[in-house]
Amino acid sequence: MIVPIRLLTEQERRYDIVIDALPELNFQRKVAVVSNPTVAGLHKDRLLQRLKAPQIEWIEVPDGEEYKTMDTVLGILDRLFEAQFDRRSLLIAFGGGVIGDMTGFAASIYQRGIGFVQIPTTLLSQVDASVGGKTGVNTRWGKNLIGSFYQPEAVYIDPAFLETLPPREYAAGIAEVVKMAVMFDREFFEFLEKSDLKNPAVAVEMIARSVRLKADVVNQDEKESGVRAVLNYGHTFGHVIENETGYSRYLHGEAVAIGMVMANELATDLGLLSCREAERIRDLLQKWGLPVEYTVRDPQAFYEHFYLDKKSMNDRIKFVLPGGSIGTHIMRSDIPAEEVVAVLERFTEKR
Ligand SMILES: NC(=O)c1ccc[n+]([C@@H]2O[C@H](COP(=O)([O-])OP(=O)(O)OC[C@H]3O[C@@H](n4cnc5c(N)ncnc54)[C@H](O)[C@@H]3O)[C@@H](O)[C@H]2O)c1
Ligand SMILES: [Zn+2]
Structure with missing residues (x-):
């Protein structure tokens, strides 16, 4: 029955x-x-x-x-x-x-x-x-x-x-806004570049546009079986950074900012993003005083750390990257470990 x-x-x-x-x-x-x-x-x-x-x-x-x-x-x-x-x-x-x-x-x-x-x-x-x-x-x-x-x-x-929000907390929020723009909306990214986001009227527009983007994603995929995972851009690397630094050195948004820069380097290596576009994203983050540098002590250990993240329990780690330019995205679970470690190697010394 x-x-x-x-x-x-x-x-x-x-x-x-x-x-x-x-x-x-x-x-x-x-x-x-x-x-x-x-x-x-x-x-x-x-x-x-x-x-x-x-x-x-x-x-x-x-x-x-x-x-x-x-x-x-x-x-x-x-x-x-x-x-x-x-x-x-x-x-x-x-x-x-x-x-x-x-x-x-x-x-x-x-x-x-x-x-x-x-x-x-x-x-x-x-x-x-x-x-x-x-x-x-x-x-x-x-x-x-x-x-x-x-x-x-x-x-x-x-x-x-x-x-009343401290500027550092405000900037950490901007990192998540940049994340959404880079993944979904090039025009919004350009708006972020050229606008005074501290101006209250502009901030309202920024918030409204971000909420609409996120709501669109959630409406399509509430439980993260597909497109919602795109919101993890910068987070795969960012979570390891937060964990390695004991959740105390960086605010979450700050770790995500560094994570996006790392993801962009990987995307550049894979031919998915031009250096020029990666530079624009980095510049926007830096303009807000967000960190874009991090010293990886042990690239291999950093890589293995990805497996501790609940979002990558499978053998293959899923990377969310810009998909050709700002405003587009791609999810890849076929990137060889050596490619990723090669990116991490470049973060082992001050550049
Ligand atoms: N549910 C989700 O989809 C989702 C998405 C992203 C992040 N998160 C979670 O959100 C948390 C981070 O959130 P957060 O960045 O808001 O951190 P938070 O809640 O710790 O707030 C940051 C600091 O700002 C203070 N604060 C809050 N409002 C203030 C105000 N108006 N003026 C002055 N100070 C104020 C808080 O007391 C705190 O000290 C993490 O735990 C993260 O996992 C959840
Ligand atoms: Zn986040």
Whole structure:
């Protein structure tokens, strides 16, 4: 006997990403806001002025990637039980990607799943982490290895929150924007080159265009069985750099910037990108003070490190590269190890 299950989920999984000044949010159910002391110290009042609900729990967790753990999530869940949250209750993630990933994960497992809303406050989380429904925590085995695909009910992106963001964090977000432009949209890349991205009006356009690009990708491939993997451009190398440097020397976006430069060198070697185009990408990253150099101590060890990345469990490592020019992409899992190691060799001394 065959009993068919046909889940009627499509309709309820539609939601909007609103890019604008934070509107008044009126909920007829219990709400818990998850944030950290940094974001709360700067923006708690602004959020509470706009948030209406019969009961509001304010949950703060320590600030930092090192607290993106199962323990912190269990602490959040405890608070929800104490406040007698039920399946109708709502979580709001109020902070950067760390808060967003953990809050989404907590929402996905509390009583088998309750609603959640994202209010991202860093550039990186506004253009990348809050879009697409990946949630999770880090473990001692690696980053983001426990988690779920769990879409929010809505995302509210208010660029005004970025006014308090340290410049280094802003630049790290730009790295992810550059990633999307190089992979998908040459005209957008040119816009990034020539515009004053610190100007608030220009920043809004940059955020909107990035979100649209990422949303397009996620709409085609929510669970990363195809095109979504293109968003890993720069990340295959970047993750190794983050790991080798103990997740402390570079912000994630900074490691991705170096990773893109490495990927571009590989693409240049393979005849997929001209030196001139690689130079343009490097120049744009450098203009934002992003690192583009890194000293690889042991190229062979660096290469073997790729296998620790969950995105390359198979024998063949998948490289995402520009596919001929800026604005195009290609995924290759047939690149001989020697080709890659030859690129890494060039990063063994200051050039
Ligand atoms: N889910 C996804 O698809 C996805 C995509 C990319 C990254 N991520 C995850 O996102 C995380 C990185 O996110 P992030 O770069 O936002 O880091 P983060 O959340 O650590 O925020 C960076 C710092 O900025 C502070 N901050 C946040 N908003 C601020 C504001 N408005 N003013 C001043 N300071 C502010 C934070 O407290 C923190 O100290 C990583 O854990 C990464 O794995 C997830
Ligand atoms: Zn990233």
